[in-house]
Amino acid sequence: MKHSHDRALGALSRRAMTKVAAAALVSAGSLAAFAVTSSGASPTAHAKKFTIALVPGLTTDPFYITMHNGAAAEAKKLGVNLIWQGAPAFNATQQIPVVNALLAKHPDALLIAPTDVVALKAPIMKFVNAGIPVISVDTTLTDTSILAARITSNNVQGGQAAAMAIAKLSKFKGQVAVDNVNPGISTTDARQAGFLAQIKKYPKMSVAAVEYNQDSPTLAASQTKNLVLRFPNLVGIFGTNLYGAQGAGQAVASAGKKGKVFVAAYDAEPATVKLLKQGVINVLVVQQPALEGADAVKYAYDILTGHKNLVPKATLVPNIVATTATASNPSVTKYYYQSSLQG
Ligand code: T6T
Secondary structure: OHHHHHHHHHHHHHHHHHHHHHHHHHHHOOOOOEEOOOOOOOOEEOOOOOEEEEEOOOOOOHHHHHHHHHHHHHHHHHOOEEEEOOOOOOOHHHHHHHHHHHHOOOOOEEEEOOOOOOOOHHHHHHHHHOOOOEEEEOOOOOOHHHOOEEEEEOHHHHHHHHHHHHHHHOOOOEEEEEEEOOOOOHHHHHHHHHHHHHHHOOOOEEEEEEEEOOOOHHHHHHHHHHHHHHOOOEEEEEEOOHHHHHHHHHHHHHOOOOOOOEEEEEOOOHHHHHHHHOOOOOEEEEOOHHHHHHHHHHHHHHHHOOOHHHOOOEEEEOOEEEEOOOOOOHHHHOOOOOOOOOO
């Protein structure tokens, strides 16, 4: 844990230094229009406008919509053309054809949230082989060596925070369960690992079950309903993403278990925020997808303009932990996700 925390700090401070360095370059000349030659001689104008493609885990998820909006704003600032192309559901079977079709368009860089740590390697490799730099954003691959960079939230910390919150609310005793998406997704696997490791630290707490909802709130709700019936000592449930959060929250509310089965979950879109405000979801780990999208575009642009040295290999973005008590606080609400595409 300490190691990943140190890495997070390392990446953040590097990023801060990067921003300083980039600002110095911008004020020295227009970075948007010129590439500084390695000899330091007169800058050369970019003949072409770069096209950067962003492939989300799925197109209708407010997390990725917010990521798009951050990426689109940064692309506009840098004079870059952004292509947004994705599948309607979060799975490799539907994402792979989208990625393959995109290769024919030969974008200058690919930003992608791979829906599986292994299955997306071969399609991504085709871009790498074609000389197209690839940055993973949000989720990543097991083999990160083929990526120019990767950006994600601090998922282990988010899982730990969820476990700590449930433990405190339940006075450090009782059974808990996890409602996860599918195994083989880097982000949600890490959240689950952080959660389980933290629960292990409490001698009077144990894990009753880990369920997989395939990104379906309906399935998450029926799984939660069954968990509540099967385990009378259940004190908490962790929904590892937006759809798990929605399903677990709805099921706990309709079983009349609000305040008895505590819900810690991920992602802040209107339905989960409503449940948080109602006290059905007690804690929500909020990510910064707009920042992730903006950084991904910026890093791709840096690579394309010969400033690869400014790009950290791994960036861990901090989470915001919202509770029912802080749910309407502007310092928290400014991180809530957007539901419609902008830019
Ligand atoms: O939690 C996010 C994202 O970070 C995760 O990788 C997949 O699910 C979400 O998109 C929310 O639905």
